[in-house]
Amino acid sequence: xxxxxxAGIQDRNRHLADLLHACAQGRQTAFQALYREVSPQLFAVxxxxxxxxxxxxxxxxxxLLSAWRNAGxxxxxxxxxMTWLVSICRYRALDMxxxxxxxxxxxxxxEDLDGEGQQVADGAMVTDAVNxxxxxxxxxxxxxxxLNEGQQRSIRLAYVDGCTHEEIAAQVGSPVGTVKSxxxxxxxxxxxxxxxx
Amino acid sequence: xxxxxxxxxxxLAGEYVLGLMRGAARRRCERLMMEMPSxxxxxxxxxxxxxxxxxxxxxxxxPGYLEWRLMGRVxxxxxxxxxxxxxxxxxxxxxxxTVVLALIIVTQKLTPTTEPKAAEFALMSDAKGTPLxxxxxxxxARRVDMKVVTANPVPAxxxxxxxxxxxxxxxxxxxxxxxxxLASETVPPELLARLLAAKALAISLEPKGGSPxxxxxxPVLWVAPLVAS
Numbered sequence: 001x002x003x004x005x006x007a008g009i010q011d012r013n014r015h016l017a018d019l020l021h022a023c024a025q026g027r028q029t030a031f032q033a034l035y036r037e038v039s040p041q042l043f044a045v046x047x048x049x050x051x052x053x054x055x056x057x058x059x060x061x062x063x064l065l066s067a068w069r070n071a072g073x074x075x076x077x078x079x080x081x082m083t084w085l086v087s088i089c090r091y092r093a094l095d096m097x098x099x100x101x102x103x104x105x106x107x108x109x110x111e112d113l114d115g116e117g118q119q120v121a122d123g124a125m126v127t128d129a130v131n132x133x134x135x136x137x138x139x140x141x142x143x144x145x146x147l148n149e150g151q152q153r154s155i156r157l158a159y160v161d162g163c164t165h166e167e168i169a170a171q172v173g174s175p176v177g178t179v180k181s182x183x184x185x186x187x188x189x190x191x192x193x194x195x196x197x
Numbered sequence: 198x199x200x201x202x203x204x205x206x207x208x209l210a211g212e213y214v215l216g217l218m219r220g221a222a223r224r225r226c227e228r229l230m231m232e233m234p235s236x237x238x239x240x241x242x243x244x245x246x247x248x249x250x251x252x253x254x255x256x257x258x259x260p261g262y263l264e265w266r267l268m269g270r271v272x273x274x275x276x277x278x279x280x281x282x283x284x285x286x287x288x289x290x291x292x293x294x295t296v297v298l299a300l301i302i303v304t305q306k307l308t309p310t311t312e313p314k315a316a317e318f319a320l321m322s323d324a325k326g327t328p329l330x331x332x333x334x335x336x337x338a339r340r341v342d343m344k345v346v347t348a349n350p351v352p353a354x355x356x357x358x359x360x361x362x363x364x365x366x367x368x369x370x371x372x373x374x375x376x377x378x379l380a381s382e383t384v385p386p387e388l389l390a391r392l393l394a395a396k397a398l399a400i401s402l403e404p405k406g407g408s409p410x411x412x413x414x415x416p417v418l419w420v421a422p423l424v425a426s
């Protein structure tokens with residue numbers, strides 16, 4: 001679905017940004033065009049995370065309605081239009097998942113993160129927003145390949161399938177603590193690798 | 198915890214984007230993003246980075262009724278405030294009408310009658326909430342009734358066409374809408390089950406005599422959920 005050439009990608013981003021801009025001015029036809037263009041990709045993301053079509057439909061409707069209401073707040077600093085839309089959808093889906101599992105989950109992340117805070121020393125600067133193009137996609141692939149298998153799988157399962165630490169641990173058959181440190185080390189190495197070159 | 202540490206920010210941002218932060222931690226991170234632009238841009242950087250994976254999933258077409266439902270919501274939200282107030286009036290009216298309708302149905306249930314009762318209803322209302330048609334499905338008679346509540350003239354050379362929106366799949370043509378009084382359409386047996394399972398009905402504007410393609414060709418003007426009686 002995404003165009004192959006960088007020029008094609010830029011054209012598409014510009015086109016989607018124009019549609020969002022028109023949505024911000026209240027133009028419903030622009031919203032319909034946007035819906036037709038982006039909904040199959042977004043729906044795929046949502047079905048993958050939520051595993052149920054009815055929930056994915058609800059999430060898509062909520063997310064796109066929120067995109068329509070907040071189209072005016074979109075700007076290039078928030079990433080490409082597709083990234084912005086994918087993020088709205090994913091966070092909506094994650095909220096729905098957490099809501100469904102609320103009674104089961106007990107929040108222990110708080111102390112873990114605080115503990116991690118002490119371990120993290122001062123380091124590399126955070127760069128500004130990266131623009132996705134084929135070259136950057138390749139860079140992500142290359143950098144992912146440098147992580148160990150557990151780190152790779154944990155990060156993928158979290159992003160693509162919306163898995164929690166516990167779910168990842170169950171899938172890869174490792175303790176939750178190991179998964180948590182895989183994710184953190186993985187993210188750090190990934191950042192270092194993405195910033196280099 | 199020193200949130201201004203770039204490495205920690207990078208980690209927080211990454212876990213936030215991966216969806217691994219939950220509950221209070223997630224909300225706190227969102228609050229921090231508003232206060233710290235550097236954290237917000239670290240989040241965007243991760244979002245942009247991983248979005249490549251989202252774009253690699255094979256696209257999946259959502260069901261057609263989702264677009265119609267969403268456009269209906271957008272249309273309603275776009276109405277000026279005055280209209281929305283009137284809308285509230287009509288919605289109240291519609292609720293009252295539904296209650297009366299329910300009462301009639303209950304009374305009919307109590308009184309033996311030769312006419313089998315309708316199983317499902319849909320009330321088609323315009324953008325302002327004015328009820329236009331009351332559509333009822335009578336499974337035993339294999340019939341759909343369309344009763345004009347408020348007359349709504351068809352533009353010259355056009356027809357209003359009724360569509361069933363099945364749960365998944367394309368809209369199914371159900372016949373043309375009447376402009377006055379009560380009209381009935383017979384439903385073929387194979388369509389009846391799908392109709393009873395359908396979630397909504399819709400009306401589109403078509404060339405006179407109905408859509409030439411078997412799918413809506415003009416704008417979808419009204420959508421209403423099918424509710425069981």
